[in-house]
Amino acid sequence: IMGGGLKGGNITTTGEFNFYVDPHAAHVVIKSGIPVVLAGLDVTEVARIYKEDLEEIASYDERLGQFMLTTNETSMSIYNSLGFGMSCTPNDVVPIVHLLHPEIFETEDLKIDVSYDSCETRGMTYVDARIRVPQKPNVQMIMGVDLARFRAEFKETVITYIQNTNNR
Structure with a gap:
């Protein structure tokens, strides 16, 4: 799942957009007992694609690259003005790359919940880390990424798609 984040939000101080718009659904899924791997803002804002990556893709398919x-x-432009270089964060791509290449990500098993009944913390993802109450993790949270490998895998996947599509 792409959603949430332990570092705070992007639509409000505490709420990440995807969880903010339907915090009850996020809460139900997180608490459901099904295996959940969560790619929150903690990793999606680090997994960047740079302008030169997109220009390389454009050298294989100008229309798609442009x-x-x-x-x-x-x-x-926004990320460049914030000191991150000419880059963007393809947030929704992170869980897909994780499915294909989990070895390039760092994860941590955590007891997570999502706030859904408070205006101030709507959509907030938080960890229950109480020492006195034994916690059974319910989420594998993606906490880090090998950025060089992420960029390489992203480009390779898109370029392979282009080459396979052009050979039809």
């Missing part, structure tokens, strides 16, 4: 450059132009 589309990716154009649609990410505003994000890249």
